């Protein structure tokens with residue numbers, strides 16, 4: 001509604017102080033983070049266990065699948081030790097939730113409105129789920145608390161390079177100004193010399209102090225500016241990299257090019273764990289009152305020691321509409337050793353490897369982050385898709401392999417086709433192939449993108465691991 005309103009109304013609205021516009025849940029969450037950031041480990045755990053008990057009692061009372069499990073193993077979250085209780089619960093993954101969506105959805109969300117979201121399926125399995133409405137302002141509060149560590153304030157102008165389509169604008173306008181976040185957003189579907197030469201005139205007027213976006217898009221953007229001898233933005237205080245892992249060579253390239261801090265964090269649409277760098281280190285500090293994080297090995301045993309890689313398991317402490325408990329994120333991480341000089345007693349990951357970075361190439365070989373094509377747009381059709389894989393053999397041509405779920409129809413194919421093609425001004429042909437299963441790579445995993453187009457030397461997002 002906000003984005004559809006006229007610019008003068010957006011500007012008027014943006015004159016209200018940010019904390020007030022963002023609402024009560026946002027303010028309370030910011031206050032909670034400030035009050036608990038430097039608590040002792042014992043104090044943090046006490047708060048965390050209290051939240052966990054509330055969540056598990058809610059699951060017992062209102063979430064059929066979890067009530068059944070608790071009855072079966074004899075767990076009473078009202079009286080039992082909740083931490084050991086949590087570890088007795090089975091791990092669940094996407095396929096469990098896809099197979100039984102009603103079972104894992106709360107029959108009662110304490111009067112809160114809920115909304116639908118989905119994951120795009122970087123593991124080949126899209127998943128639809130619900131969140132209570134308060135998840136959005138809460139997420140915003142946590143995100144801005146992280147960015148504040150590198151000097152960001154919502155009043156500071158920023159440049160955004162994320163998934164967002166620019167339909168409805170003039171054909172050559174590939175930027176949009178958004179007063180609510182004081183940001184100028186550039187299209188990540190049009191990272192070519194001509195478009196950027198025009199857009200950068202607007203960017204210079206806004207004088208951004210921060211850049212926020214996908215690392216793949218930020219690197220491609222800076223590379224085009226360098227190659228085309230377009231002036232690099234000056235006065236950038238930090239670059240905020242999310243939605244994809246940030247590779248070491250990308251961090252170095254961004255830092256060297258802009259001469260500022262490159263900041264990253266790790267999170268998921270499911271909102272089970274949020275972990276970001278601090279003022280002093282590049283390790284990912286997991287907010288203990290946002291979600292409970294553990295790592296498990298191949299035998300599903302909890303990993304306590306540092307420097308051992310395992311799968312990240314998260315329990316979201318806030319999504320009462322569909323609680324994610326002992327949820328397999330599919331991402332891998334390594335615990336950091338000792339404490340951090342910042343003084344926070346948060347669990348930390350020294351490394352995270354999540355969704356891989358890929359580009360899809362248009363007919364003119366303009367690289368478009370796969371993150372923007374898939375995750376930057378909402379596809380209602382993904383609710384009816386059991387598996388998805390993108391294959392590119394030639395620039396401008398994309399094969400979409402799909403395992404159909406129940407009720408998948410031509411309308412769904414049309415939605416996927418239209419959104420993918422229109423985001424890049426029809427410079428991509430999209431074909432479909434329906435399968436019973438998706439081919440695995442040599443390691444036995446389904447790759448989300450199989451990219452066989454040879455990229456130009458300047459854009460190689462996946463040349464090392466995060």
Ligand SMILES: [Zn+2]
Nearest residue numbers: 278340341342
């Ligand atoms: Zn720290």
